[in-house]
Amino acid sequence: MTPRERRLREQAQRHRLILTTAREMAESEGWDYVTTRRLADRIEYSQPVLYQHFKNKDAIVHAVALEGFAELAAALRTAREEAGDPQEALGAVARAYADFAECGPVLYEAMLTLDPGEDTTGAAGTPAPLAEVLAEIQQAVEPVAAGRDGGLLAEVLWSAWHGLAALTRAGRLRPDPARQRLAALTDALLGPAAQPV
Numbered sequence: 001m002t003p004r005e006r007r008l009r010e011q012a013q014r015h016r017l018i019l020t021t022a023r024e025m026a027e028s029e030g031w032d033y034v035t036t037r038r039l040a041d042r043i044e045y046s047q048p049v050l051y052q053h054f055k056n057k058d059a060i061v062h063a064v065a066l067e068g069f070a071e072l073a074a075a076l077r078t079a080r081e082e083a084g085d086p087q088e089a090l091g092a093v094a095r096a097y098a099d100f101a102e103c104g105p106v107l108y109e110a111m112l113t114l115d116p117g118e119d120t121t122g123a124a125g126t127p128a129p130l131a132e133v134l135a136e137i138q139q140a141v142e143p144v145a146a147g148r149d150g151g152l153l154a155e156v157l158w159s160a161w162h163g164l165a166a167l168t169r170a171g172r173l174r175p176d177p178a179r180q181r182l183a184a185l186t187d188a189l190l191g192p193a194a195q196p197v
Contacts, residue, residue: 011053014043014045014049014053015053017043018039018043018050018053018054018060019060019063019064019067021039021042021043022034022039022060022061022064023064023106023107025038025039025042026064026106026110027106030106031061031106031109031110031114034057034060035057036050036051036054036056036057036060039060061110061114061115062115064107064110064111065110065111065112065114065115066127066129066130067129068104068107068108068110068111068129069111069127069129069130069132069133070129070132071100071107072097072100072111072133073129073132073133073135073136075096075097075099075100076093076096076097076133076136076137076140077136078096079092079093079095079096080092080093080136080139080140086140086143086144087144089140089143090140090141090143090144090186090190091182091183091186092140093136093137093140094157094161094182094183094185094186095179095182097137097158097161097165098161098164098165098178098179098182101161101162101165101169102165102168102169102178105169108165108169112162112166113166133158134151134154134155134158137154137157137158138150138151138153138154140154141153141154141157141190144190145190146190153189153190156189157185157186157189160185160189161182161185164178164181164182164185
């Protein structure tokens, strides 16, 4: 291994360590607890070394959010591909989304609440992991869209799923009927009564 290859590998390892440690700190204490100073202390590097990788905490949150979107896209893809028919696939994707939000609330918060979203101002600037999430939802929607705009319906569903996840996490909705709410939402948007005349 050349000195340059070794240096690049070490940089990649430090980058990974910073993100992993930030996620661990946020999981245990919340994102407010994560500061560049505490993070540098935890990983035993100086703040200038940390700043070689990320310009500030927002940049770290953004990188964590992008990882989260990649993980969410993979979970949605698995749910869609393992389902039997198109209606079942859409329900499976909805449940996978809700499960992801419920099981990883700190990561979900980084993705959809805290991330400054510097690169998400339009389709051309949308980061690939974020675009993959929407694409997975759209692939589940289109087979049951009955000629309607699958992209638009995917955006509406994603918005609604996020709203349900946020309200449930905040304790504004009862946790028990979460699955029934997902099914009712899908039926309302895509069921026979929602079809154009």
